[in-house]
Amino acid sequence: MRNQQATKLLFEMSRPGRRSHHLPALPAGSETVTDLLPAEQLADAPPPLPELSEGDVVRHFVNLSTQNMSVDTHFYPLGSCTMKYNPKRNERMASLGGIVDVHPLQDDESIQGMLQLLHELQGMFAEISGLPGVSMQPAAGAHGELAALFVAAAYFADKGETSRKVVLTADSAHGTNPASAQMAGFSTKTVKSGPNGLVDVEDLKSKLGDDTAVFMLTNPNTLGLFDAQVQEIADLVHQAGGLIYLDGANMNAILGITRPGDFGADLMHYNPHKTFSGPHGGGGPGAGPICVRDFLAPYLPGPIVEEHAGEFRCVNPAKSIGRVRSFFGNVGVLVRAYVYIRTYGKEGLRKVSEDALLGANYLLSKVKHFLDVPHGDRCMHEFVASASRLKKEKHLSAMDIAKRILDYGFHAPTVYFPLVVDEAVMVEPTETESKETLDAFAEALFRITEESDDLIQDAPLSTKISRPDDVTAARRPILRWTDPAS
Amino acid sequence: MSRDKTKLLYAETHEWVDVAEENGQQVATIGISDFAIEQLNDLVYMELPEVGKALDAGDEFGEVESVKAVSPLYSPIAGEVTDVHEGLPDELDNLNSDPFNFGWIVKIKITDASGLESLMDYAAYQKQCAESG
Numbered sequence A: 001m002r003n004q005q006a007t008k009l010l011f012e013m014s015r016p017g018r019r020s021h022h023l024p025a026l027p028a029g030s031e032t033v034t035d036l037l038p039a040e041q042l043a044d045a046p047p048p049l050p051e052l053s054e055g056d057v058v059r060h061f062v063n064l065s066t067q068n069m070s071v072d073t074h075f076y077p078l079g080s081c082t083m084k085y086n087p088k089r090n091e092r093m094a095s096l097g098g099i100v101d102v103h104p105l106q107d108d109e110s111i112q113g114m115l116q117l118l119h120e121l122q123g124m125f126a127e128i129s130g131l132p133g134v135s136m137q138p139a140a141g142a143h144g145e146l147a148a149l150f151v152a153a154a155y156f157a158d159k160g161e162t163s164r165k166v167v168l169t170a171d172s173a174h175g176t177n178p179a180s181a182q183m184a185g186f187s188t189k190t191v192k193s194g195p196n197g198l199v200d201v202e203d204l205k206s207k208l209g210d211d212t213a214v215f216m217l218t219n220p221n222t223l224g225l226f227d228a229q230v231q232e233i234a235d236l237v238h239q240a241g242g243l244i245y246l247d248g249a250n251m252n253a254i255l256g257i258t259r260p261g262d263f264g265a266d267l268m269h270y271n272p273h274k275t276f277s278g279p280h281g282g283g284g285p286g287a288g289p290i291c292v293r294d295f296l297a298p299y300l301p302g303p304i305v306e307e308h309a310g311e312f313r314c315v316n317p318a319k320s321i322g323r324v325r326s327f328f329g330n331v332g333v334l335v336r337a338y339v340y341i342r343t344y345g346k347e348g349l350r351k352v353s354e355d356a357l358l359g360a361n362y363l364l365s366k367v368k369h370f371l372d373v374p375h376g377d378r379c380m381h382e383f384v385a386s387a388s389r390l391k392k393e394k395h396l397s398a399m400d401i402a403k404r405i406l407d408y409g410f411h412a413p414t415v416y417f418p419l420v421v422d423e424a425v426m427v428e429p430t431e432t433e434s435k436e437t438l439d440a441f442a443e444a445l446f447r448i449t450e451e452s453d454d455l456i457q458d459a460p461l462s463t464k465i466s467r468p469d470d471v472t473a474a475r476r477p478i479l480r481w482t483d484p485a486s
Numbered sequence B: 001m002s003r004d005k006t007k008l009l010y011a012e013t014h015e016w017v018d019v020a021e022e023n024g025q026q027v028a029t030i031g032i033s034d035f036a037i038e039q040l041n042d043l044v045y046m047e048l049p050e051v052g053k054a055l056d057a058g059d060e061f062g063e064v065e066s067v068k069a070v071s072p073l074y075s076p077i078a079g080e081v082t083d084v085h086e087g088l089p090d091e092l093d094n095l096n097s098d099p100f101n102f103g104w105i106v107k108i109k110i111t112d113a114s115g116l117e118s119l120m121d122y123a124a125y126q127k128q129c130a131e132s133g
Helices: A054-066 A088-094 A108-129 A141-159 A176-183 A201-207 A230-239 A294-299 A331-367 A388-394 A398-407 A435-450 A453-457 A470-475 B034-040 B092-097 B113-118 B122-132
Strands: A133-135 A166-170 A187-191 A212-218 A243-248 A267-270 A290-292 A304-308 A311-315 A383-386 A424-427 B015-022 B025-032 B043-047 B060-066 B070-074 B078-084 B106-112
Touching: A088 A331, A108 A133, A108 A267, A108 A290, A108 A304, A108 A311, A108 A331, A133 A294, A141 A176, A141 A212, A141 A243, A141 A267, A141 A290, A141 A294, A166 A176, A166 A201, A176 A187, A176 A212, A187 A201, A201 A230, A212 A230, A230 A243, A290 A294, A331 A383, A331 A424, A331 A435, A398 A424, A398 A435, A398 A453, A470 B043, B043 B092, B106 B113
Parallel strands: A166 A187, A166 A212, A212 A243, A243 A267
Antiparallel strands: A133 A290, A267 A290, A304 A311, A383 A424, B015 B025, B025 B106, B043 B060, B060 B070, B078 B106
């Protein structure tokens, strides 16, 4: 039986006067806080903080940490999120003294090593994307989208094409695409997918016009399909005077195989936490570097590192939209991306994508025998199955499957995204998983589809927290602890 | 007076529309269908427009969030918002159980009725739902 003591709330464990420190007494005659501050600045009472020993606090957090799933503890096939295992080598390199003990306010000549690293990384991002202008300022993928759309807006304003106010997004797009467009001052229109899950080109044509600013495309798309119409799409958008934005969320599938710049994209962002093994999730810090064509580079957010005769220095592009983050963004994440890219090299990066494709297609070939996969027998780095038939036959939903798989010791796949698939179960195994792991996961999924629905509707049964009431949690969330005694 | 769902018009995006004459004006009352609610699962949040907002056919006038997804609400016709069901976001349970009466969301004074032509009757809408479900 698990000891509940250590996982109580800190407030519940608090006892008056319990301490993990002892401060020396003030010398006799010292001024107190009431002498030093005017009365109106003083609180009526000390804040009600929990009082605990150091051991209480350490056990609390260590025990909590063991109740979660992570890429370091479990297979984590969360589709769209690319939860691959991150090599520990990255962490070692990123914590070297020369990396962590420098400050962006130092003179450029005293941080030449860091600037060289950032300059080389700019070059790698440009080479991998086929887009030569690079800014590493944005602090997350969606932040990169927003910054790139500001770049597009500045470009159109500069050309006097102020009527270009519409950003087109695919109906299978990440929700961040239309959100970024709105925040950047554009209005949005949705382009439909055809029954094959790819962009409906006729629908796109009907929405293009002299108000078109940007078409935001994810390729491979969120269904795990590479849209081979992309060159035709790019030509149509360019003929209408618009730009193509490539949501780089799925770059993990095409590294070294093809490049956004080669298939018509004008702007894009990377998600280093997916593609280049930056730390996953947790709300940051993150990075969302953006790459653009030459003619858009003058508008990029600075600073950008340039080399002149072996010397590295920071410059701001001529017509820069300004900074979107302090200094260089989150450099620690960029260093991990640098180490990852240098470690793999050209051939290695291509192998990363090939293995991601192989793993996903292998898993698809097993899963399709017991879950429908509406968009075909082949995929890129992920695929979207549907629990629609199970829901009709057994009242077993995508959410039920996701909850039950936790009992088998796997993190859940993504469910209910993308929205174009009913009861979507989106699986992305990533390139770091062995055949044994993929087999075990497929077996677990299959067993769930055979289980009784009563059992599954109560799942998970083995986790510390059983199924929460997400409706009440969303409608009437309890966001802070209140003292039951008060 | 209870609304008969078989007499309403429906948009492809699952809004229902009830057109009536009020004070000599054509006014559309708009909500979302029982099928949409079943597809979304339990609703947890709703955002409403302000009275006076001008809308073109196809414009977003609000959004609903369920435990599954956030979905925009589209106005099937051009007009001006004249009334909003203010308390509705706090009574989503009742919207779930009675989408066609209690669950009305906005009233729109129609300025251009041409959007009505692209709407479906109940039978055509049922057919769309059967095909997508």
